[in-house]
Amino acid sequence: xxxxxxxxxxxxxxxxxxxxxxxxxxxxxxxxxxxxxxxxxxxxxxxxxxxxxxxxxxxxxxxxxxxxxxxxxxxxxxxxxxxxxxxxxxxxxxxxxxxxxxxxxxxxxxxxxxxxxxxxxxxxxxxxxxxxxxxxxxxxxxxxxxxxxxxxxxxxxxxxxxxxxxxxxxxxxxxxxxxxxxxxxxxxxxxxxxxxxxxxxxxxxxxxxxxxx
Amino acid sequence: xxxxxxxxxxxxxxxxxxxxxxxxxxxxxxxxxxxxxxxxxxxxxxxxxxxxxxxxxxxxxx
Numbered sequence: 001x002x003x004x005x006x007x008x009x010x011x012x013x014x015x016x017x018x019x020x021x022x023x024x025x026x027x028x029x030x031x032x033x034x035x036x037x038x039x040x041x042x043x044x045x046x047x048x049x050x051x052x053x054x055x056x057x058x059x060x061x062x063x064x065x066x067x068x069x070x071x072x073x074x075x076x077x078x079x080x081x082x083x084x085x086x087x088x089x090x091x092x093x094x095x096x097x098x099x100x101x102x103x104x105x106x107x108x109x110x111x112x113x114x115x116x117x118x119x120x121x122x123x124x125x126x127x128x129x130x131x132x133x134x135x136x137x138x139x140x141x142x143x144x145x146x147x148x149x150x151x152x153x154x155x156x157x158x159x160x161x162x163x164x165x166x167x168x169x170x171x172x173x174x175x176x177x178x179x180x181x182x183x184x185x186x187x188x189x190x191x192x193x194x195x196x197x198x199x200x201x202x203x204x205x206x207x208x209x210x211x212x213x
Numbered sequence: 214x215x216x217x218x219x220x221x222x223x224x225x226x227x228x229x230x231x232x233x234x235x236x237x238x239x240x241x242x243x244x245x246x247x248x249x250x251x252x253x254x255x256x257x258x259x260x261x262x263x264x265x266x267x268x269x270x271x272x273x274x275x
Contacts, residue, residue, distance in 0.1 A: 064234030
Protein backbone atom coordinates (compact mmCIF):
# COMPACT_ATOMS: atom_id res chain seq x y z
CA UNK A 1 0.00 0.00 0.00
CA UNK A 2 1.21 3.48 -0.81
CA UNK A 3 -0.22 6.97 -0.93
CA UNK A 4 -0.38 9.20 -3.97
CA UNK A 5 0.40 12.49 -2.30
CA UNK A 6 -1.92 15.38 -3.14
CA UNK A 7 -0.66 18.27 -1.04
CA UNK A 8 0.95 19.66 2.10
CA UNK A 9 -1.34 21.11 4.76
CA UNK A 10 -1.10 22.91 8.07
CA UNK A 11 -3.78 20.98 9.96
CA UNK A 12 -4.88 17.36 10.06
CA UNK A 13 -8.46 18.61 10.13
CA UNK A 14 -7.92 20.21 6.73
CA UNK A 15 -7.57 16.71 5.27
CA UNK A 16 -9.65 14.06 7.03
CA UNK A 17 -11.89 12.35 6.14
CA UNK A 18 -11.55 13.48 2.53
CA UNK A 19 -8.14 11.85 2.17
CA UNK A 20 -5.50 10.08 4.21
CA UNK A 21 -3.44 12.35 6.49
CA UNK A 22 0.27 11.62 6.86
CA UNK A 23 2.16 13.56 9.57
CA UNK A 24 5.44 15.08 8.42
CA UNK A 25 7.22 17.17 11.07
CA UNK A 26 4.68 19.86 12.04
CA UNK A 27 2.77 19.59 8.76
CA UNK A 28 0.45 17.02 7.16
CA UNK A 29 0.43 15.45 3.72
CA UNK A 30 -2.86 14.48 2.10
CA UNK A 31 -2.78 11.27 0.14
CA UNK A 32 -4.91 8.76 -1.70
CA UNK A 33 -4.14 5.17 -0.58
CA UNK A 34 -3.65 2.79 -3.48
CA UNK A 35 -2.27 -0.68 -4.01
CA UNK A 36 1.44 -0.81 -4.81
CA UNK A 37 0.71 -2.42 -8.14
CA UNK A 38 -1.82 0.18 -9.29
CA UNK A 39 -0.51 2.23 -12.23
CA UNK A 40 -0.50 5.98 -11.69
CA UNK A 41 -1.60 6.56 -15.28
CA UNK A 42 -5.04 5.14 -14.54
CA UNK A 43 -7.73 7.53 -15.75
CA UNK A 44 -10.16 6.85 -12.90
CA UNK A 45 -7.42 7.42 -10.33
CA UNK A 46 -6.48 10.72 -11.95
CA UNK A 47 -10.08 11.90 -11.89
CA UNK A 48 -10.60 10.75 -8.30
CA UNK A 49 -7.52 12.65 -7.17
CA UNK A 50 -8.57 15.75 -9.09
CA UNK A 51 -11.96 15.65 -7.33
CA UNK A 52 -10.38 15.11 -3.93
CA UNK A 53 -7.94 17.94 -4.58
CA UNK A 54 -10.84 20.32 -5.25
CA UNK A 55 -12.68 19.17 -2.11
CA UNK A 56 -9.53 19.67 -0.02
CA UNK A 57 -9.18 23.22 -1.31
CA UNK A 58 -12.73 23.94 -0.15
CA UNK A 59 -11.50 23.10 3.37
CA UNK A 60 -8.31 25.17 3.45
CA UNK A 61 -5.41 26.39 1.40
CA UNK A 62 -2.68 23.83 0.78
CA UNK A 63 0.48 23.41 -1.26
CA UNK A 64 -0.13 21.24 -4.29
CA UNK A 65 2.29 18.39 -4.91
CA UNK A 66 2.61 17.55 -8.58
CA UNK A 67 0.93 14.29 -9.50
CA UNK A 68 3.21 11.26 -9.47
CA UNK A 69 4.77 11.57 -6.02
CA UNK A 70 4.07 8.56 -3.82
CA UNK A 71 5.02 7.68 -0.24
CA UNK A 72 5.09 4.37 1.61
CA UNK A 73 4.09 5.52 5.07
CA UNK A 74 5.12 8.23 7.47
CA UNK A 75 8.89 7.70 7.63
CA UNK A 76 9.19 7.45 3.85
CA UNK A 77 7.19 10.67 3.41
CA UNK A 78 9.24 12.46 6.06
CA UNK A 79 12.53 11.45 4.46
CA UNK A 80 11.47 12.49 0.99
CA UNK A 81 10.00 15.83 2.08
CA UNK A 82 12.59 16.82 4.69
CA UNK A 83 14.22 19.45 2.49
CA UNK A 84 10.89 21.21 1.86
CA UNK A 85 9.14 21.19 5.22
CA UNK A 86 10.43 24.44 6.66
CA UNK A 87 9.64 26.40 3.51
CA UNK A 88 6.20 24.79 3.16
CA UNK A 89 5.32 25.65 6.73
CA UNK A 90 6.31 29.25 6.19
CA UNK A 91 4.29 29.52 2.96
CA UNK A 92 1.22 27.83 4.45
CA UNK A 93 1.16 30.21 7.39
CA UNK A 94 1.77 33.25 5.21
CA UNK A 95 -0.76 32.30 2.53
CA UNK A 96 -3.48 30.77 4.76
CA UNK A 97 -6.83 31.80 3.32
CA UNK A 98 -5.42 32.51 -0.14
CA UNK A 99 -5.87 30.62 -3.39
CA UNK A 100 -4.54 30.90 -6.90
CA UNK A 101 -6.41 31.94 -10.02
CA UNK A 102 -4.97 31.61 -13.51
CA UNK A 103 -5.78 33.28 -16.78
CA UNK A 104 -4.46 31.61 -19.92
CA UNK A 105 -4.47 33.69 -23.06
CA UNK A 106 -3.59 32.79 -26.63
CA UNK A 107 -0.47 34.48 -27.96
CA UNK A 108 -1.08 37.27 -30.45
CA UNK A 109 1.42 35.79 -32.93
CA UNK A 110 2.30 32.21 -31.99
CA UNK A 111 5.85 31.21 -32.87
CA UNK A 112 6.59 28.15 -34.97
CA UNK A 113 7.63 25.15 -32.93
CA UNK A 114 11.28 24.23 -33.61
CA UNK A 115 11.85 21.02 -35.58
CA UNK A 116 13.74 18.36 -33.60
CA UNK A 117 15.59 17.31 -36.77
CA UNK A 118 17.25 20.72 -36.99
CA UNK A 119 19.19 20.09 -33.77
CA UNK A 120 22.05 17.73 -33.03
CA UNK A 121 21.40 17.41 -29.30
CA UNK A 122 18.28 17.10 -27.23
CA UNK A 123 19.48 19.87 -24.94
CA UNK A 124 19.82 22.32 -27.85
CA UNK A 125 16.34 21.39 -29.01
CA UNK A 126 14.88 21.94 -25.55
CA UNK A 127 16.58 25.33 -25.32
CA UNK A 128 15.21 26.34 -28.73
CA UNK A 129 11.73 25.25 -27.64
CA UNK A 130 12.07 27.32 -24.52
CA UNK A 131 13.25 30.35 -26.51
CA UNK A 132 10.24 30.01 -28.81
CA UNK A 133 8.01 29.77 -25.77
CA UNK A 134 9.41 32.89 -24.21
CA UNK A 135 8.93 34.79 -27.46
CA UNK A 136 5.15 34.44 -27.26
CA UNK A 137 3.38 37.71 -26.50
CA UNK A 138 -0.16 38.74 -25.88
CA UNK A 139 -2.18 41.61 -27.37
CA UNK A 140 -0.74 44.65 -25.50
CA UNK A 141 -4.13 46.22 -24.79
CA UNK A 142 -5.39 42.98 -23.27
CA UNK A 143 -2.33 42.59 -21.10
CA UNK A 144 -2.69 46.18 -19.91
CA UNK A 145 -6.34 45.57 -19.08
CA UNK A 146 -5.44 42.46 -17.06
CA UNK A 147 -2.76 44.41 -15.21
CA UNK A 148 -5.24 47.22 -14.53
CA UNK A 149 -8.25 45.14 -13.44
CA UNK A 150 -7.12 41.72 -12.19
CA UNK A 151 -3.70 42.47 -10.75
CA UNK A 152 -4.95 44.97 -8.13
CA UNK A 153 -7.20 42.23 -6.71
CA UNK A 154 -4.23 39.95 -6.12
CA UNK A 155 -1.77 39.78 -3.25
CA UNK A 156 0.82 38.67 -5.77
CA UNK A 157 0.68 38.12 -9.50
CA UNK A 158 2.92 36.98 -12.27
CA UNK A 159 2.93 36.62 -16.06
CA UNK A 160 4.67 33.58 -17.47
CA UNK A 161 4.96 31.81 -20.79
CA UNK A 162 3.48 28.32 -20.94
CA UNK A 163 4.18 27.25 -24.50
CA UNK A 164 4.71 28.75 -27.95
CA UNK A 165 1.07 29.72 -28.30
CA UNK A 166 -0.05 31.01 -24.92
CA UNK A 167 0.82 33.03 -21.85
CA UNK A 168 -0.49 32.79 -18.34
CA UNK A 169 -1.33 35.32 -15.69
CA UNK A 170 -1.25 33.74 -12.23
CA UNK A 171 -2.71 35.55 -9.24
CA UNK A 172 -2.50 34.76 -5.55
CA UNK A 173 -5.73 36.09 -4.07
CA UNK A 174 -7.63 36.06 -0.81
CA UNK A 175 -10.65 33.76 -0.98
CA UNK A 176 -12.99 36.68 -0.52
CA UNK A 177 -11.54 38.28 -3.67
CA UNK A 178 -12.30 35.32 -5.96
CA UNK A 179 -15.77 36.58 -6.89
CA UNK A 180 -14.45 40.04 -7.72
CA UNK A 181 -11.73 38.50 -9.86
CA UNK A 182 -14.30 36.41 -11.74
CA UNK A 183 -16.38 39.55 -12.28
CA UNK A 184 -13.32 41.32 -13.67
CA UNK A 185 -12.76 38.32 -15.94
CA UNK A 186 -16.32 38.55 -17.24
CA UNK A 187 -15.77 42.24 -18.00
CA UNK A 188 -12.64 41.32 -19.94
CA UNK A 189 -14.67 38.80 -21.95
CA UNK A 190 -17.03 41.59 -22.95
CA UNK A 191 -14.31 44.13 -23.71
CA UNK A 192 -12.00 41.74 -25.58
CA UNK A 193 -14.39 39.34 -27.29
CA UNK A 194 -11.81 38.55 -29.96
CA UNK A 195 -9.06 37.52 -27.52
CA UNK A 196 -9.29 33.82 -26.57
CA UNK A 197 -8.60 33.37 -22.88
CA UNK A 198 -9.61 31.15 -19.98
CA UNK A 199 -9.85 32.35 -16.39
CA UNK A 200 -9.90 29.42 -13.98
CA UNK A 201 -9.64 28.64 -10.31
CA UNK A 202 -9.53 28.65 -7.40
CA UNK A 203 -6.49 26.40 -7.30
CA UNK A 204 -4.24 25.44 -4.38
CA UNK A 205 -0.78 26.94 -4.05
CA UNK A 206 0.96 25.87 -7.23
CA UNK A 207 2.73 28.70 -9.02
CA UNK A 208 3.48 30.59 -5.83
CA UNK A 209 4.73 27.51 -3.99
CA UNK A 210 7.22 26.54 -6.66
CA UNK A 211 10.77 26.23 -5.36
CA UNK A 212 11.98 27.49 -8.71
CA UNK A 213 10.02 30.71 -8.88
CA UNK B 214 -22.73 24.15 -18.72
CA UNK B 215 -22.17 22.86 -22.27
CA UNK B 216 -20.27 19.67 -23.10
CA UNK B 217 -17.36 21.70 -24.50
CA UNK B 218 -17.19 23.82 -21.35
CA UNK B 219 -17.17 20.68 -19.20
CA UNK B 220 -14.42 19.22 -21.34
CA UNK B 221 -12.42 22.43 -21.07
CA UNK B 222 -12.85 22.42 -17.30
CA UNK B 223 -11.66 18.82 -17.08
CA UNK B 224 -8.64 19.54 -19.28
CA UNK B 225 -7.75 22.56 -17.18
CA UNK B 226 -8.10 20.53 -13.98
CA UNK B 227 -5.84 17.77 -15.31
CA UNK B 228 -3.33 20.34 -16.56
CA UNK B 229 -3.09 21.76 -13.06
CA UNK B 230 -2.81 18.28 -11.53
CA UNK B 231 -0.07 17.14 -13.90
CA UNK B 232 1.88 20.29 -14.56
CA UNK B 233 1.71 22.46 -11.46
CA UNK B 234 2.73 22.44 -7.88
CA UNK B 235 5.82 21.44 -6.01
CA UNK B 236 7.88 18.61 -7.41
CA UNK B 237 9.60 16.14 -5.12
CA UNK B 238 12.77 15.29 -7.04
CA UNK B 239 13.22 11.80 -8.33
CA UNK B 240 9.77 10.55 -7.40
CA UNK B 241 7.89 11.12 -10.56
CA UNK B 242 6.72 8.05 -12.39
CA UNK B 243 3.57 7.85 -14.46
CA UNK B 244 2.76 4.38 -15.71
CA UNK B 245 0.10 2.78 -17.86
CA UNK B 246 -0.27 -0.94 -17.28
CA UNK B 247 3.15 -2.24 -16.37
CA UNK B 248 4.96 0.30 -18.52
CA UNK B 249 6.49 3.42 -17.01
CA UNK B 250 5.26 6.08 -19.35
CA UNK B 251 7.62 8.79 -18.21
CA UNK B 252 10.46 8.64 -15.79
CA UNK B 253 13.26 11.09 -16.25
CA UNK B 254 14.81 10.63 -12.85
CA UNK B 255 14.68 14.37 -12.39
CA UNK B 256 11.89 16.61 -11.30
CA UNK B 257 9.39 15.92 -14.01
CA UNK B 258 6.14 14.09 -14.45
CA UNK B 259 4.05 14.96 -17.44
CA UNK B 260 5.27 18.46 -18.07
CA UNK B 261 5.53 20.81 -20.97
CA UNK B 262 8.87 22.16 -22.03
CA UNK B 263 8.54 25.32 -20.01
CA UNK B 264 7.96 23.29 -16.88
CA UNK B 265 11.02 21.19 -17.65
CA UNK B 266 13.17 24.27 -17.95
CA UNK B 267 11.72 25.73 -14.76
CA UNK B 268 12.41 22.65 -12.71
CA UNK B 269 15.72 21.37 -14.00
CA UNK B 270 19.00 22.39 -15.50
CA UNK B 271 19.55 21.80 -19.23
CA UNK B 272 22.58 19.61 -18.53
CA UNK B 273 20.36 17.22 -16.59
CA UNK B 274 17.93 16.65 -19.41
CA UNK B 275 18.50 13.35 -21.18
